Amino acid sequence: MKGFCSIAGLILLFLCLAVTARAGQALPAWLDPVEFHGYAEARAGWRPEKGPEETGWSPLEARFQGDLSAMYDGFELKLKGDIWADGVTETVEDDLREAWVFTRVGEHTDLTVGRQILTWGTGDLVFLNDLFPKDWQAFFIGRDGDYLKAPSDAVKVSIFTPLAGVDLVYTPRFDPDRYTDGTYISPGNTNPSDTPDGWFKDDEIALRLNRRVGTWEVAAYGYKGFWKQPSGTTPQGVARFPALEVYGASARGQFGPGIANLEVAWYRSMEDLSGTDPLVNNSERRYLLGYARDMGRELTISFQYYVEEILDHGAYGHAPGATRDRFRHVLTCNMEQQLFNQTLSLGFSGYWSPTDEDAYLRPLAVYKVSDRVQVTTGANVFLGCSNTTFFGQLEDNTNIYTSIRFAY
Template sequence: MMINRVFVYIFIGMGLFISTATASEISLHGFLQGNYSVDTAYSNPNGGDFKRAEERLQLKLDASKDPFHIFVKTDALYDHVDNKARLELREGYFDFRSSAWDVRLGRQIITWGVGDLVFINDVFPKDFEAFFSGRPLEYLKKGVDGAKIGIYPAFASFDIIAIPFFTPNHYPGPQRFWMFDPMPDVTDRETTEPSKTPGNTELAIRAYRDVAGFDTSLYLYRGFYRQPSAMPNDTAMPSKLFLSYPKLSVYGASFQGRALDGILSLEMGYYDFRQDRSGSDPFIPNSQTRTILGYQRQMWDDFSVSIQFYTQYMHNYSEYVENLPEGFTQEKRLYSLASLRLTQLLAHQTLKLSFFSFWSPSDGDYIINPEARYNFTDHVWGAIGANIFGGPNKSTQFGQFDKNDNVYVQVRYEF
């Protein structure tokens, strides 16, 4: 129902806007894309062999007439795994711009922070199934329906965001992915999202400016955790699970600038789970401190290396352990994750070879993602890659996907 209303508002506004704009102020672009990902070791839980098999048409409309701007990005696709055709509004918003401030209304993709596929202060929704099944990286981010106001006084710049309609993260589904389930026998599950009331509007603020050559940002968020927490109706003999999204506030900062012959990045955030500040409820995450330290350097022409190290420290850990029911998986106080990205451009930069990997020193699990992409022409490119998972424990973040290794192919014609 909400997406239908968004489409109506966007296209009514688009028609009124375009009728007053000249052809030179309007552009229409898009692409045709095939995206296929096949299992390499095991079939899916539903018996199929494809994680992803779809054709997609995207259209992007960009129109400007000062001080107004409209942008619409919509996808039409057919998913052969689910045998369904779908229409997705990826983005659709209006802008009003002035020299001192601007405002954006509608569905928009927001990216904050300095992490490479690690998110602390980027608290906006993600599609992790898209990433694990070999979609182009742009599909990791999901749009939110809301308003963003930018204010630009001399001493700093500010983004103020209000999101009245909650959007959760999208995680791999049990039809396409083998995953760890702590209560596989409990099939009666009820998910409750935050109600659409003014009091549940998510608010986010970013203040940023240059400080001593470093891009410096401060962040504030008040809303909800986008990963659901599960609470059984009975810890001894559960027959039903209730899934909900805990209340969350995040306070953070990031810094990025040139240092040590490369680019140095630092990001941190304090996750305040407001419903369980004492840490006594094991079914709601405890408050946490999260940090990222990253470094990127170009080693020679067209070859770059990027490394980062992420930590997640749980507060009130003794209270969590004391109240955890017997038989439930115990989380670690300190979780750590390292990443490595290698990128080499060849053949006059028409061929891109990349390697990305996560490895957790605390859990011992990993994901490896090699990819080769070639630009056949200015309008056609193709890519082939793989997602390889592993780890000694089948309940950890990447270890649970050990049976989901896949090889993917992407082909796109842009116009």
């Protein structure tokens, strides 16, 4: 309730400021460095197939976002929040997405403190060394792609040296993914879960070292925390988040007429290093190879080859209920075409796994009616031969959606 009131108050302030600005009245002097904008949006989606106790809507919502930024004496402040009426859950929801302060400490160090959207790595909607929280539920039901990246309550320090750039992120309390929980997507993880939530005890640390080598940007990564989704269970069947360490590297740069990227990551499941505990995920290695090229006429195409390898698979294979192969291969294709002076954007993202025999297709069309109004239509299509594979289990959640957004 307190969070709801905070967002409601913020949005009321934005509306008052917007009305004042549109009326041509001068803003108070203390608001001179303040910038504000946002949007109102109606979004509806339809599921061709649904269970007997499920609604055919996915999503069905009216949303308002307010975004405020300001600069004062070397400090930059950001506050962004959403409030929406949800027709699926029949509730009013709120989400404070950003609330941070940024400043420069000396000549070579940047500091950001607060709730912020964080990301790194080279993948295009494929994440190896990016262990910051994701909102897969929002992505799969047809919300805007920006909502895939969930906020972190963290401190980020960036240090710039002649040898390399250093980014260190400390999250004092574990921020898990916003995974499917049965509210919009079925099946979801509806079992009770034991989420680590102790301040400064159940914390996360993420590190990136990066520098340029010729035309390439290379990076090394480290992470210490927990699996971002439930990846283990207690003997009583309660889902939990086992401890995890991740080490990886990436490279991205010019290769021929396009841009190539390579990335690897080693996931160490710290509570099952031998792979013999059937109640905890095994360690994994993950690999990514990608290539993107501008084809001209405002058409961009990229391809990626992604592999997950379960380590100590022999021990895993003897566990009751083991369904995963040692290797999971995924091929992705992403295309974007701009038309009519960039007023119409056509996009397509496709994922196909020859090992799992499943696929995920995400077509998208965005039309800018004016500088302030845009209409979006898209779909999330899940295909599969088995309800035990990642995309196959979601086949009944295929949806078509549309939205109209008014920005200010």
